[in-house]
Amino acid sequence: MAEPISVHKMSGARIPTDVGEFTLCLYHNNLDGKEHLALLVGDVGDAASLRDGAPLLVRVHSECFTGDVLGSLRCDCGPQLAAALRLVAAEGRGVILYLRQEGRGIGLLEKLRAYNLQDVGYDTVDANLLLGHQPDLRDYRVAAEILKDLGITSLRLMTNNPDKIAGLERHGLHVAERVPLQMTAHAENAHYLDTKARRMRHLLQLENPGLNGSTAHHHPVLDTTGDDRSALMPELSAAPPPRPGRPYITLSYAQSLDGSIAARRGEQTFISGPEAGRLTHQLRARHDAILVGIGTVLADDPQLTVRLVRGPDPQPVIVDSRLRFPPWAKLLRGERRPWIATTDAADPARQAALEAAGARVIRLPAVPNGMVDLTALLAYLARRHMRSVMVEGGATVISNFLAAHLADRLVLTIAPMILGGLNAVADLGRLNGRVMPRLVRPQYQTLGKDVILFGDLVWE
Ligand SMILES: Nc1nc2c(ncn2[C@@H]2O[C@H](COP(=O)(O)OP(=O)(O)OP(=O)(O)O)[C@@H](O)[C@H]2O)c(=O)[nH]1
Ligand SMILES: [Zn+2]
Secondary structure, eight states, X not given: OOOOOOEEEEEEEEEEOSSOEEEEEEEEESSSOOOEEEEEESOOSHHHHHHHTSXXXXXXXXXXXXXXXXXXXXXXXXXXXXXXXXHHHHHTOEEEEEEOOGGGGTHHHHHHHHHHHHHTTOOHHHHHHHTTOOSOOOOOXXXXXXXXXXXXXXXXXXXXXXXXXXXXXXXXXXXXXEEOOOOOOXXXXXXXXXXXXXXXXXXXXXXXXXXXXXXXXXXXXXOTTSOOSSOOOHHHHSOOOOOSXXXXXXXXXXXXXXXXEESSTTOOOXXXXXHHXXXXXXXXXXXXXXXXXXXXXXXXXXXXXXXXXXXXXXXXXXXXXXXXXOTTOGGGGSSSOOEEEEOTTSOHHHHHHHHHTTOEEEEOOBOTTSSBOHHHHHHHHHXXXXXXXXXXXXXXXXHHHHHTTOOSEEEEEEESOOOOOEESSOSHHHHTTTOOEEEEEEEEEEETTEEEEXXXXXXX
């Protein structure tokens, strides 16, 4: 049975501020090992509340470095925290819990990734889902224990989030009243607040009725419960045709107008919008395997699964000639364990560690530049009944497949931006003896703000 939660007040100190004086207490707990904080004003126990005739005013605030410290305009956290401090100080009694639940529990790194997804059109809920997280990872067990430790069982809670109220009540607290804590919306956070109201049931009175109209196209793209709403282009919806000798290869990636796939090598850059993201997942579901290079694993820590639509996950295959595959990769925690194609240059100890973590390491011959021999890899995949492979990137892998004349079809997402960054294709002329691949029977379609260009590749 799980150990009961215990919290322990480590130390407290007087913190004078512009709005009043607080006692800041640091709590230890045995559940998440984080340093949660409590800011106290006055006598906070239930007994004092009874005397006063009103339950204590409490804010349970989730850490937001960007909003609380930097004053980021992307959210409303900073002003909420400031308002809560003011209200508690004005009452002369109250508590602000500062919970170390950055990014609704996903942490700052993943929140920054989620912000980049939001900058290309995903909303805050879909961005979490796309990164493989629940929309909200928080629970309020430790918060409830800290409040009980302070002698509080009944309170007035400053929040707009009904889940927060339910979360505290589930752990034995009585929320006698909700005190709204709504801040003014502005251009930078209006869509975020609108999403919180629509998709996370936050109790917000949004003033701008036009906003709902303007966000109507942001339908929940990850709502996979219904039918596919954006029908896949018919040419792409069938499983790729069988091909003698090796798996059928679809090269599929997103680039800017100038052919960049990232701002810089090694830097994750979100280029395409949610509609094209959905197409990518639909394509993944129609291939037996999905292949990326180690650079993509190191830069993006991808899962390579099908999440934006319903469908089977392809087998992840990583090309990693020197076996740099990191032990922290999300791919090692997925349902389909990754196959890592490497060469004799790989360190046997690393191979053993990755195999112990569930990966399959495949040693293959190298070509003169030290890279994995792709023809040998494809023969290996064909023997394992992989009839189709979707190659997603990055630049080295795309270039190597093109240089080896190993691609049957190109599905290119072109985003309407100029990035001036890392080019998708490098040095191809020199590598392949100047026989250029050509796209035949090309077709295109706009999808959201992006253009999808696709067709068959031939070298003639
Ligand atoms: N994952 C993720 N977290 C975010 C994003 N924007 C803000 N956050 C985090 O959300 C948390 C605050 O949650 P909110 O939804 O703003 O508010 P709440 O705490 O649920 O509800 P209130 O009590 O009404 O403030 C903080 O931990 C922020 O870091 C985002 O786009 N993605
Ligand atoms: Zn915030």
